[in-house]
Amino acid sequence: MLRYVIRRILLAIPTLIGVLLLTFFLFFGLKNPEVIARQNLGKNPTQAQIQQWLADHGYDKPLAEQLKRSTVDMLLFNFGQSDTTGEEIKERIKKGAGPSLTIQAIIFATGLTIAILIAVLVAYFRGTYVDRFGTLLTVVLISIVYVTYIIGLQYYLGKRLQYGPVWGFNREAGLAKFILIPVVIGVVAGIGASIRLYRTFLLDEINQDYVRTARAKGVPEGTVLLRHVLKNAMIPILTTTVATIPTLILGGLLLENFFGIPGLGGYLIDAITNLDFAVVRAMVFLGTLLTLIGYILTDIAYALVDPRVRLE
C-alpha cells in the first residue's frame, strides 16, 4: 500500500512539471510584462519607472531566471509578491486558505453524502415516480447557472427568510452561521450533476451478475443496494468526485465574493480585475496542486475500496 502511494505521488511529478512549464509559457512567453507594469504603475509611468518596476518584480531577468522563478520557486511555495499590491502572495494565501478550505471541504463532504444518499434512494425506487421526479429534478438543477443559484438563494434564504448572515465570516461570531447559506448554495448547485452521475453508476452496478448472486442468496433489497451495489459504485463515484474539485474552485470564486468569505476565491477575482499575473500564476499552481493531491487521494481511496487495485 505504501509503495502504491509513493508510486502515485511520483507519477504526479511529471504532470506538475508540465503544468509549471505551461504556465511559464503562458505568462512569460505570451504576455508582455511591460503591459503589466504600466497597469500597476497608476496613471502615467515614465519609462524609468517601468524599468524600475520590472526590476522590482523580477520581470527584467533573463528567461532562464524567469523559468526558475516560475518553476523551482513555485515548488518551494515562493510565490513572490503581488504585482498590484506588492503583498507577499504566500502570506495572503495562508490567510485565505483556511476559510476557503473550510467552506469547500464542508460543501464537498455534505454534497457527496447527500448526493450518494439521494442517488441510492432514487436507485432503490428506480422505475417509480420517485425516480422520474428525481431525474427530472437533477436535469433542471444542472441547467441553472451557478450565478443564478447564488443570487437567488442569497436573496431568498438570506434576505427574505433570514436563515443566516448574507455576508461575513467572523470567527469570533461563530463560523457555523456564516457557513450555512454558502454551504446550502454550494451543495444545491453541485448536487444535480452528482446525483445524475451516481444514479447511472448505481444502475450500472445493479445489473451486474454479482447483484443477482446476492439476491439469490436472499439478501434483502435495501442491503443489496447499500452493501453490494453502493460499495462497487463507489469506485466510479470516487473517480468523478475529483472532477468536481475544479467546480468547487469555481464555486469558491463566486460564493466567496458574494458572502464576503475572505478566502482565495475573492483574492483571485481581485487578481483578475487588477490583472495581477503573479497572483493568478500562484493560484493556477495551487489549484493544480490541489487537483493532483485530489487525484492521489482518490487513487488511495480507490485502492481502499477496490481490492483489485490494492493488490496490483
Place this chain on the structure above:
Amino acid sequence: MSAGDKTGGANPWELSANGDRPAVRGGSAGTGEVVLSVRNLRKEFPIRKGILGKKAFKVAVEDVSFDIGAGKTLALVGESGSGKSTVGLMLLGLLPVTSGEISFLGRPLSDRSAAERRELRRKMQVVFQDPYASLNARMTVRQALTEGMAVHRLGTPAEREAKAAALLKQVGLAESALDRYPHEFSGGQRQRIAIARALSVDPQFIVLDEPTSALDVSVQSQVLNLLRRLQRERGLTYLFITHNLAVVEYLADEVCVMEAGRIVERGTVDEIFDTPQEAYTRRLLSSIPSLDPSTRRLVGAGTR
C-alpha cells in the same frame, strides 16, 4: 494416413527434439505442398513492474513450430490462456512477433518488402469467434465485402459488386442482403458474412479463430458445413483454433495441442484422439463429456 506412419525426419528441427519438444507423429507436411510453416515462434508481452517500469516479460507463446499443407486443416487446440489465439494473430501480422520465423508459400515473411508482404497478407484471411463483434456495425454488407477488394485494387468497382453478390450466394445468403447492416442478421448469418468477407480477396489460407464457439449447435453445423464445402471447392487451407474437441475431431486433419504457450503434442486426428501420448492431452480428452448417458466418464474424474 495410418497412425503408425512416422515421418518425423522431414523437418530438421524435429531431429534435435529434446524434452521440451512436442511429441510429434505423422503430419502431412512431408507429403503435400506446405502453405504455411512456422518455426520457433515466440511472443513476449511486456509487463511493467516497479515505479519506473523495470521491464519484465510474460511469455505467451514459446517455441511453436508447425507446417500446414495445402488444402489441409490444422487444428490448434488448447484451453484459455494457452496462447493459441496469440499464434493466430501473429500469423496474420496483427501482433508483432518477438522471435521466430513464419514462412508463407515457401517464403519467409520477414525478408519481404512491405508491398510483397501486403500481397501475401491478402492471401491469409481470418474469421473470428464473435459474430457480433467481427463485423463493423456501421458498414453495410456490401461495403464490408468490397472493402478488401478495393484496398487491393482487385477488379473494377462493378466487378467488385458482382463478386460481392456471388460471394453472398456462395455462403448461402440472398443478394438482397447486400445493403443491409450486420445487426439485421442472426449470429450464424453474420458468421457467414464474415467468411464471405474473408473470401473476398481470394485467400489461400484462413485462420479460423474459434469461428463456431459462440454459436448454437444447430447454427454451428451450418457454418461447419460451409467451411468444409469451401475448402473442397477452393482448396483452402485452414488453421482452426478452437477449444471444442468435438469440432476438431469432425473437421481437422491434424491437431496441435497447446498448453501454456507450447505445443505439447502434435499428430493426426486419429493419432491424437486414439492414442494420446501426453498426460495433458489425455486429460483434455477425458474431459469431453460423452454423448452416451450409459458411459458416464466425468463422475469421479476427481476434484482434489
Place this chain on the structure above:
Amino acid sequence: MSFFQSDFFLNLVPCCVVALLLFAIWRAGKQPLWAEAYRRLRRNKVAIFALVIIGLYGTLALLESLGTTDKASQTRITLLDRIAQKTGALAVQERYYSAPLATMTTGEANPQPLKAPGQHLLGTDGVGNDVLLQTLKGARTAFLIGGGTLLISTPLALLFGLMAGYYGKWQDDLIQYIYGVLASIPTILLLIALILVLGRGPVQICVALGITSWVGLCRLTRGETLKHRDREYVRGAKALGVSDFGILTRHILPNLLPVVIISLTLGFSGLVLQESILAYLGLGVGGNIGSWGNMIDAARDELAREPVIWWNLTSASVALFILVLAFNFLGDALRDAIDPRLRS
C-alpha cells in the same frame, strides 16, 4: 486576428453550426442505424420537444447572424431586427429601464411615459432596449461560443484521441501526458489564465474554452478507440489489408460517433453555461455583443436596486435555462436512443 474578430467571421460560426446540425440530421436520416435511433427518439416526446426548442434557438441564432448593413444608419440590421421592426414594440428603444408591460419607465427619479407603453413583454433594460429582443439575440452568442468552441475542440480531440487510442506507445504516452497536464489545472483557473493572456473577445473565449474542453472528449475518444482497436472487426479489416487511415476513418470513427455526439450535445450546454460565468467574472464576450452572460452580469447591480430590476436576470436565466435544459434532455434521449443498453 482581425478577420477572426470581424462580424463576418463571428456570424459565420453560428451559421456553420446550424448548417452542420442540419447536415448531420439529413445524413442520419439516410443511415439505417441512425434511422433506428431516430425512430426511438421520435417516440420520446421530451426529446422531440427539446429538438424543437433547440431548432427555435438555432433559427434565432441564424436570423441574428444574417443581416445587411443599412445604408442610412450604417449599422448592421439583422433579419431578427427586421422581424422585430415589423412587430412594432420589440424594436422600439425606450429611454430607460421599464418593467414588463409597464407604461412608464422604472427606477428613474421621474418616470417618463414609454413610447410603446404596455408592449414590452419582458420590459426594457438600462439603455431602453426591449429585453425580449435582447434575450432572443443572445441565442446567437450562445451558438457562437458553444459552436465555435466545439468546432475548435472536436477535431482536435478526435484526432488526438484516435491517435492515442489506436497507436498506443509513445503517441499515447505523449497525448495522455498533454491532456493529463491540462486536466490537472482546474478548468476555471485555466480559462482565466488563458483569457487574461489571450485577451478578451469571442474568439479568444472560444479558443480558451476549446483548450479546456477538448480534454474530456479526447479522453473519451481514446478510451473508445482503445475498446474498438482490439475488436474483431478491426482486426478483420487489418487482415484485409486496410490501411491505418482507412481503419481509423471508415471503421473506428463511425463507431465512435454515437458517443461523441452524446458527449457533444451535453458539452454544448456546459459551454453556454461557462460563457455566462466568464461574463460574470468580467471575462466575457465583451460589451459589443449581446449575451445572456452579460445580462446576468448586469443583474448583480440591478438586484441591489429598489425596486429590484429582476426581469433582465430572469429573462436571460430562463432563456439560458431552457436551452441548456433542452440540450440536456436531448443528450439523455440520444443516449437512450443510440445506446439502448444504457437504458435503465
Place this chain on the structure above:
Amino acid sequence: MASENAPLLQVKNLRTYFNTPRGTAKAVDGVSFTLERGKTLAIVGESGCGKSMTALSILQLVPEPAGYIEDGRILFEGRDLLDLTWEQMRAVRGKDIAMIFQEPMTSLNPVYTIGYQIREAMLIHGKEAGAAQARALDLLRRVGLSDPEQALRQYPHELSGGMRQRVMIAIALANRPKVLIADEPTTALDVTVQAQILALIRELQEETGMSVLLITHDLGIVAEVADDVCVMYAGQVVESAPTRDLFHDPQHPYTKGLFASLPARNRRGQDLATLEGVVPDSTNWPKACRFAPRCPFRWQECDTIPPIPNPPASDRPVRCHLYNPAIPGRPDASTVRKEEEARGLAVLPSHDDAPAPASQKDAEVGR
C-alpha cells in the same frame, strides 16, 4: 405440510413475460416439469429458448420491472412459491433453493472477500457469526480449495475461474439447500475445469441428497450428469424424458435435429444435419407449433393446430403432431424414417465410433 413422497419441486404451466419496446416477449410460455428429490433434472435448449428465464422465475429473480411472471404454479414441497410475499420469498432464496450462475468471473462481488460472501449467505438466514465462519471454512474445504483459510481472506479476482465457480457452489450450499439451480455452470470454463465442476456437483449431490436443476445447452453435459431431461424450444418444453431414453430415442424433430447437428468423429467427411432458419422472435412466436417453420416434417396442420404436450402415440411428453394420431395429414412412419435418413437424423453422434468408410473417401476427395 408436504408429504415425503410428493415431488420436491413442481413447475406447472409457468409463464414469464417481458415488456419490450416491440411488444410482450413470452420468454417462458407454459413450462411444466417436475424435479424429484435427490435427482438431477436438466433443462436443455439453445440460446433464446427461455431456459435461463425458467430458472430465474423459480427464484423470482426475473429482471424487473420489464419481466414478470404472468401465470403458473411453482410448487415447492407442495406450497406455491408464487403465493408467497416478497419477503417470504426472500427467506426461501439461498436457504431452500440456491442458485449458481454461468459467469464465475462476474458473479462474485469484487469488493468483498470470499469469506464475507459465504458468511453473508448464512448470516442472512440467521446463523450466528462464529458458526458461519466455521462452516465457511468447511465449505471451502468441501468444494476443493487447496488453502481454505487463505481463500477466506482472498478477493474474487485472486482466484481463477474454476476456483470462483467452486466458491459460488460453496455459497449456494451454505444453507444446505434442498434444490440447487445451476444455470450453465460450466459454459465459461475450460473443458478440464468443466469436468471437475460437474463431478463436484455430482459428488455433493450424492452427499447431501439435494436435487439439482441443471440449465445447459450442452447435450454432452446432460448425458454426463442428468437423470431427466427437458428439451426447451421457444419458451416451451418440447420433449422430456429420462436421460437415457432421450439419448437413445429422441422423438421430437427438434431434439433429433439437435443430435444430428453435433459434430462428431463418426460424422467426419459428411455434412452435418442442419436446422435451417433461426429461433423465431419471442414477441411473435408462431401461432401453432413453434418449431414448424424449421421442421423437416412440417405439414399444413402444423401451422394451424397447436400440438398438445402429451400426445397419445408417445410414451413421453413430446410436443409434436407426429405422435398424435388425431391430427390429420400426418405422414406415415416410413416416410418419416426415410426423411430422417436423408437428413442424417438417424445416426447418433459418437466420439468413439471409428470413422465410417464413406467419410474417409470423402476426406480424400477433399485433399
Place this chain on the structure above:
Amino acid sequence: MQSGPAADPSATGFRRRAARFRAAVVVTSVAVVLAAIAGAGCSNSPYTPQEMQGKVQFRTIGADPKSLDPSFSYTVDEALIVDLIYPTFYKYHYLKRDPFVLELNLGAKEPVKTAWPVTIKEKDGKTRTVQGERYSFTLKNDLRFQDDPCFPDGKGRHITAKDVVYSFKRMADPSVQCPVAPYFADKIVGWPEYSEAFEKAKEKNYDKEMEGVQLDPKDPYTFHVILNQPYPQLRYLMAMHFTAPQAREAVEYYKDEYPRHPVGCGPYYLSDYQPKQRLVLTVNPNRHKDVYPSIGMPGDAEAGLLADAGKQLPLTEKIVFNIIRESTSSWNLFTQGYLDAAGVNNNNFQQVFTASNALSPELEKKGVSLRKETEMCVYYFAFNMNDPVYGGLSEKNKKLRQAISLSINADEYIQLLKQGNASPAEWVLPPGVFGYDPSFQNPYRRFDPQLTRAKKLLAEAGYPDGVDPKTGEKLTLYYDNTATNAAGRQSVGIVSRMIERLGIKVVSRPSLPDQFQAKLLKGQHQFIFYGWYADYPDPENFVFLLYGPNKRPGPNSANYANPEYDRLFEQMRAMDDGPAREEVIRKMRAVSVEDCAWIPVIHNVAVSLTYDWVKNVKAHPLASDAAQYRNIDVDLRQSRQRAWNKPNFVPLVVLAAIIVVGSLPAVAVVRQRVNRRVRRADAGGEGDDS
C-alpha cells in the same frame, strides 16, 4: 421444514446489524437537519455580540484598500481609513462651510510666511536669484505615535518635525509614486535634484537633507518649506494625508507590508485587518486630544449636530469597515440594519427613491435618512486635441466639437445614469470652489431636442447630417472607455445614443483600465469620459486640467493647449482670491468654452443613506475624517436589528411537509414491494411494474 419458508425467526444477527445501520442513517440525517435549524436559529448578524453592544460603527468599503501608505494612497475609500490614522497639520472644520475652514490640527500655531531669496541654477550653468517664500510650520509638542512593534518596547514615540520632513522626502522618492508629488516638484527648492538622486542611488539615503524642506536648528517641532514661487495652495496640501507625520521606523520595519501596516497618531489605529473581510479601527490611546466643535453653521444645532459639543473625540470606540465587493450583499446587509450607512460611492444605493426623488416610504419607516451633497468634482467628455479629425484649434473642428457638445443632454444623462442626483456642469469649476459662477451658462451645453443648432454647426464643420462628403460615409467617433461591466456598458450605450442623433456613428472601444491608460498616454484615444475630484478647494486644482504643459502624461487628458489660456493660468495661479482672480478665471473660461476640448457634463451629488441611530452626520466634500465625529445610539440599533432579523421558518416547515407528503407514496411502494405476492394476477396495483 416445520414452519414453512415464510417465517424466518432466527434471522437475528444480520438483521440487527442492518437495523442498527439504518438507525444510524436516520439519526445522522436528523442531526444534520437539527444542526441546520440550530445554525439558522442563531442570529444572522455578521458581528460578535460584543461588537453589537459596543459603540461601534459598521461601515462598508467596496474593495480591499490597495494601500494605506499615506504617501501613496489616493482613493476615496482609502482616505476614509488613512485620514483617521494619519492626522495632518491642518484639518477642515467638521461643520463649517462656505467657505471651508482649515483649522490647526497637529499644528501648534499658524505657519509663518517670509519672503526668501532662492538661487536657481539654469540649464546653461548660470545661476539667478528669484524671490521665493519660506513657510515655517510648528507642530504641537505632545504628539505621540500609536503603540506598535516597530518602536522600541512597542510604545509609540514622540513626534517631532523630523517626521513630517520624512514624509516630504518620501513624496520626493520616485519609487513611492506619490500622486501629488508633481504639485511640489517645480515649486519646492531642490526637489527635482533630490528626486533624481533617489532614482539614481541603489540604496536610498533618507538621511540626506532636502534643500527646500528644512528642520529648524533650534526647535525640534518646527520645520521650514522653501518655495521658488508663490504657492498659496500649500496650506491645503498640509491638510492632505501625504504631509502627515510618518515614522521612519515603521516604513523600514514593515517594508513591503507598510501599505497594510499603517502607523500613525490619529484618533484611531488599525487594530485588525482581514483581507477581503474586514478592517477594524480602534481608538488610539496615544491620540492627541481633540474635542467635538461647539460652533457650527446655522441650523446645525437644530439638526442635533451640536449635541456632542465639547466631548472628547472620537465618539465611538471602534469602526468596522466591512469589505464588500458585491453591491447586492452590502445592500442586503444594510437593509438588515447591519450597516450604519450605505456605501459612499456605490451607485446602487441611490435607487431608493419614490417618484418624486424622495426616500421611499419603506426606508423612511425604517429610520433611514437621505443625504445629498454636491461633490467637489467635475465629470466631462474630452476630445483628444491631437486627433486629426476631432482635435486641433481649427474653426472647422471646433464647430464639430461644439456640435457634439450640443448633442449631449446633461439632463437625460443625470436622469438615467444618476437618477437625478447630479447637477449639470457648465464648465470645469464645481460649486463650492472659488470662481464658480452659478449664473454662467455654457452656450454649447444648451440642449434642444431638435438639435437645430448642433446640426447647423455640424454642417458648417463640413459634415452635413454627420456624413463626410469626401467619402460619403458617416463620420465615426471612437468612444474609448473602460466599460467592461454592465453598468459601464449601459452608460456608454446611453451616451452613444445621444451623439448618434446627430448622424455621427459612435463606436465603443472598451478596454481594460491598463490598456485605457496606455492609450491615453500614447494619445491614441479620440473621445473619453473622465472625472476629477478636488484635492483642495482652490480653482487652480481644476483649471490646471486644461493647462498646456500639463498635457499627457500630466493630468490634461485632452491634450488641450491654448497659449492664451496657459498665460492666464500662470497669472491666476498665485493670485489671492478676490475680484481680480475672478476676472482672470472668467477670461480662461471664455477661451476654453469656445475651443470646446471638453464637454463638461455633471457635478456629482453624493447620496448617502444613514440610519437614525447614527448621530452627527454631516457630509464634507473634502475631509474624509468625519467618522471620528460620528456617534451611535447602540440601544436603538440593537432593538431595530432584533426586530428586523427574525428568521421565517414557515417555508422550511412547508418544505419538510412536502417531502413527507411526497414520500408517503414511496413508503407505500416499499410496503408493497415487501408484501407483494409474486403472482401478477393476485398482486394487483404494483406501482413499479408499469
